[in-house]
Amino acid sequence: MAAPMDKVAEHHKQKQICASRPAYRQGRRDRAVKVYTVNQESRYLLVQGVPAIGVTEDLVRRFALYGAVQEYRVLHEYPAEEFTQAYWIKFDRLQAARVAKRKLDEYSFFGGVLHVSYAPEFETVDDTREKLGERRILIANKTRGKDQHGKQHSASSHEDKKKVPASSSTSTLQNEPSQRTNYQEEFPQVPSEVETFPALPAPPQQQWYHPAQQQSQWDVPKVASKQGVFPVGYDARLTVPTPNTNKSSPRSKTSSDNQDEDLGPLIGPQLPSKHQSGDSKEGTSGQSVVRPDLVPRQVMAGRKRPAPPGFFGEALDEDKDSKEVDEDVGDELQKASCPDTGSSSINKTANFVRQKMRQISQTGRNMSSGSRSSKSGSSSSSSPRSSKKTTRRRI
Amino acid sequence: MFSSQEYLDKKTGPSGVGRLQYLQSLVTEFQDTDKEDCKEQVLANLANFAYDPINYEHLRKLNVIDMFLDSLTEENERLVEFGIGGLCNLALDKQNKEHILASGGVDLVIQCLSSRNEETVLNAITTLMFLTTPASKPAITSLSVVECMLRFQLSKNPRLSNLATIFLEDYCSRQQVEAARQAQTGDAVGIALPSEPQET
Numbered sequence: 063m064a065a066p067m068d069k070v071a072e073h074h075k076q077k078q079i080c081a082s083r084p085a086y087r088q089g090r091r092d093r094a095v096k097v098y099t100v101n102q103e104s105r106y107l108l109v110q111g112v113p114a115i116g117v118t119e120d121l122v123r124r125f126a127l128y129g130a131v132q133e134y135r136v137l138h139e140y141p142a143e144e145f146t147q148a149y150w151i152k153f154d155r156l157q158a159a160r161v162a163k164r165k166l167d168e169y170s171f172f173g174g175v176l177h178v179s180y181a182p183e184f185e186t187v188d189d190t191r192e193k194l195g196e197r198r199i200l201i202a203n204k205t206r207g208k209d210q211h212g213k214q215h216s217a218s219s220h221e222d223k224k225k226v227p228a229s230s231s232t233s234t235l236q237n238e239p240s241q242r243t244n245y246q247e248e249f250p251q252v253p254s255e256v257e258t259f260p261a262l263p264a265p266p267q268q269q270w271y272h273p274a275q276q277q278s279q280w281d282v283p284k285v286a287s288k289q290g291v292f293p294v295g296y297d298a299r300l301t302v303p304t305p306n307t308n309k310s311s312p313r314s315k316t317s318s319d320n321q322d323e324d325l326g327p328l329i330g331p332q333l334p335s336k337h338q339s340g341d342s343k344e345g346t347s348g349q350s351v352v353r354p355d356l357v358p359r360q361v362m363a364g365r366k367r368p369a370p371p372g373f374f375g376e377a378l379d380e381d382k383d384s385k386e387v388d389e390d391v392g393d394e395l396q397k398a399s400c401p402d403t404g405s406s407s408i409n410k411t412a413n414f415v416r417q418k419m420r421q422i423s424q425t426g427r428n429m430s431s432g433s434r435s436s437k438s439g440s441s442s443s444s445s446p447r448s449s450k451k452t453t454r455r456r457i
Numbered sequence: 458m459f460s461s462q463e464y465l466d467k468k469t470g471p472s473g474v475g476r477l478q479y480l481q482s483l484v485t486e487f488q489d490t491d492k493e494d495c496k497e498q499v500l501a502n503l504a505n506f507a508y509d510p511i512n513y514e515h516l517r518k519l520n521v522i523d524m525f526l527d528s529l530t531e532e533n534e535r536l537v538e539f540g541i542g543g544l545c546n547l548a549l550d551k552q553n554k555e556h557i558l559a560s561g562g563v564d565l566v567i568q569c570l571s572s573r574n575e576e577t578v579l580n581a582i583t584t585l586m587f588l589t590t591p592a593s594k595p596a597i598t599s600l601s602v603v604e605c606m607l608r609f610q611l612s613k614n615p616r617l618s619n620l621a622t623i624f625l626e627d628y629c630s631r632q633q634v635e636a637a638r639q640a641q642t643g644d645a646v647g648i649a650l651p652s653e654p655q656e657t
Binding site for chain 2: 072080087100157186189201
């Protein structure tokens with residue numbers, strides 16, 4: 063069943079930002095008044111406002127940073143503003159679609175502002191069933207953990223009651239401090255109550271993003287604050303070999319190098335002068351890497367990153383050395399910026415695209431060999447990138 | 458997707474307003490305000506909070522579930538939409554489910570099936586699915602509901618037809634679906650057709 067393309071669905075339209083919120087509940091970002099439930103969310107995304115200047119590859123690569131993209135299409139018939147196009151993107155997982163939407167909605171992309179919305183109307187019955195099932199499992203896991211927590215809670219509080227008539231486990235509004243102390247019993251590493259007059263905060267320091275500090279698989283990579291100032295004398299155009307790439311290239315280990323490696327994250331901007339003096343570091347064949355947390359996001363997005371070979375069916379490069387280095391650099395860049403998904407999701411996306419194109423070329427071959435009239439209105443014979451119609455695939 | 462307590466504590470800071478207190482202020486504003494705009498904004502805010510199980514304790518404490526149920530009978534369509542959205546978000550939790558069922562939520566949600574608002578209807582169908590327990594199943598899969606789902610299944614709207622199909626296939630027995638189909642086509646088995654008039 064084809065999704066109605068002549069009329070734009072309500073949930074694809076961008077609602078007006080709410081301007082009348084009182085200050086206490088005004089969030090960091092301006093948002094419209096909208097409720098998202100499991101029905102609104104979907105692994106299918108509709109991206110509008112993409113400048114029609116041949117940036118499909120860049121767009122898909124950008125989205126693929128957040129998770130593997132199974133399929134994508136340009137929606138030529140979708141009503142779009144002049145000089146823009148609408149894209150249809152199918153993610154492998156709902157969570158990736160959620161993160162991608164949150165991160166890339168209102169994102170400035172090649173001069174246009176993206177408008178990303180969910181497109182659940184493209185789901186099949188099985189897709190929807192799977193989505194609801196996943197939600198069930200997630201809630202069950204979360205609440206099961208809480209039940210056990212609660213039982214431990216009440217058990218420990220019963221013991222406490224015998225010793226000290228302290229607060230009960232069922233805290234009320236007035237017992238906020240006691241609720242906090244209950245958490246302390248569970249998590250002794252949580253710092254205790256702060257004194258009434260805390261010391262002045264330390265002067266702002268550059269906080270470098272460190273992959274090891276990531277807590278959960280749901281954390282998305284954070285770069286240093288957009289308002290953060292580069293250190294004096296730092297030039298973003300200069301590139302700095304990261305400790306990771308340095309490991310792959312042969313170099314003489316000196317004490318200063320070891321120091322640099324250890325303090326890499328902290329004294330990053332000062333490295334260029336030190337490393338330029340040591341020519342043995344040029345084993346990376348001049349392909350040095352800019353630390354992603356020092357470069358504005360827009361520059362990152364516009365930058366031509368070395369893609370995994372054959373990503374879009376290109377001929378593989380003969381020059382192995384530079385290709386390996388490119389891969390390393392590309393991988394490291396992506397790993398550094400998206401430690402969890404980065405390169406693996408881009409590779410998965412490339413695999414999906416290759417599979418799809420193989421399927422299409424096979425069906426195309428079968429059709430042309432089977433019958434004389436080869437072009438008999440089969441939409442499956444058209445490649446996903448040049449599909450003129452949006453057809454919902456019903457399996 | 459979901460927040461952890463450590464994340465919330467870090468975001469709040471030592472002198473910030475905690476999650477419970479913030480939710481309490483939202484509820485207070487909803488009860489005190491006269492402006493429809495504010496009510497809509499607060500209800501939508503609470504419905505979005507209902508997505509994350511970490512807030513369920515707080516929401517139960519503040520009787521937000523009852524607030525959602527009450528909003529289903531409001532005249533303002535947006536309040537109904539946000540209310541049913543909130544219920545859809547929190548209906549999977551056992552305690553929440555019991556509370557909704559005990560408060561006669563099933564009937565209120567079934568009423569939402571006849572709303573003109575697409576999102577309200579979709580959320581209502583999903584809420585019914587989530588509220589299904591052995592005890593509530595007879596009410597949720599009653600004849601009128603199943604008939605309604607059969608109509609939805611024929612809709613051109615893929616979201617609606619998908620949800621209706623899942624409801625009929627996974628939550629209703631074959632007999633129930635058959636009975637509803639027959640009731641729809643007016644195939645009243647057992648009632649004899651009037652005999653042909655005899656011409657003398």
